[in-house]
Amino acid sequence: MTQHRAGPVRSEEARTAILTATGRLMSDRGYEGLTMEGVAQEAGVGKQTIYRWWSSKSALVAECLLEGFILPDHFAVPETGDLRADLTAWLDSLFQLLAEPRGDAILRALIAAAADDAEVGRRLRERLGGGSVIEDRLRRGIDEDDLRPDAPLTEITEALVGAVIIRALSREAVAPGASDRLVRAVIESSEPT
Template sequence: MSEHRRGPVRSEAARVAILDATARLFAARGYDHLTMEGIAAEAHVGKQTIYRWWPSKGALVADCLLEGRLFPEGFSPADTGDLRADLIAWLRGILAFVDREGGDTMVHSLIAAAGDHPSVGARLSEQLGANPLLRARFESAVAAGQLSPDRPLDELGDAFVGAVVLRALGRAPTDAAAAARLVNAVLGPA
């Protein structure tokens, strides 16, 4: 049995244009200055087209996050067999993103969006690799004997992502050794 949708058929071209416009404007203006009117003008669609598919700008930002339009580099931790090296490389990538011009503003805007819309927070966490990507990497480390099986894996991921968010909020400059110090603080000395 097929489901029938009432109203106009969704246009994939319009959907892509809206997501692209949202990502561009979000990067340029941040969440607080992102408006449905501005997105509609940038995407060359009517505002009603946006609201037909997304009930709020938070939902729209969440879809941009889910599709990788806000963090094009992706932040998945590698699994080279060396947990510490993989976490340090992963953190360096995220911290470099936060440190680059506009990176901290984007993270601040995402945090503001997450405060308004829980789905944005969940998708931000996924995009940063907290769940399930970090958990999978930790499980691999447990299987390889690099991490004790009694360690709380989800909380380890939360600690890393929380540290990144706090650095972004505090606009603390990051030095080359920051990622290694953070890994040692969370996992314990090597």
């Protein structure tokens, strides 16, 4: 017999409205400028409904990020069989995000969120490649003999992702060919001879 309880269930409508509003306000005003009151307003929701399910601003942003309400899903790493090309394409799509009017603001807002909330930090790293997507791609590179088996996957991943973060923080335009040079510098020494 299944244990049941009486009572209403969580409103998916409210949840979605809150995450959507958070995503929009995040890119409009940044992390510091994002207010719970503003989210409640924008979502047409009582503040208590937010606090019932998320304990803090950063928890809200973390889930938002995880569910793809902030960074679009197409930051997946392509897989064409050419490792260098795939990594370069992935970096390019991120650098392009930085070049867009609001793209850099969103990314910096996420960095700020990550800086004061461990959960967001971990999520951001996963989403931007660390620990999962990029590392997986590199692992398959080993399988296909594009990389040597002893390649330092973690360090390569962090070097790539970190470079994106640095660009976001320093607000400097990305020079043409940067993706290519970066991938080559980081990968080449791990390629089979």
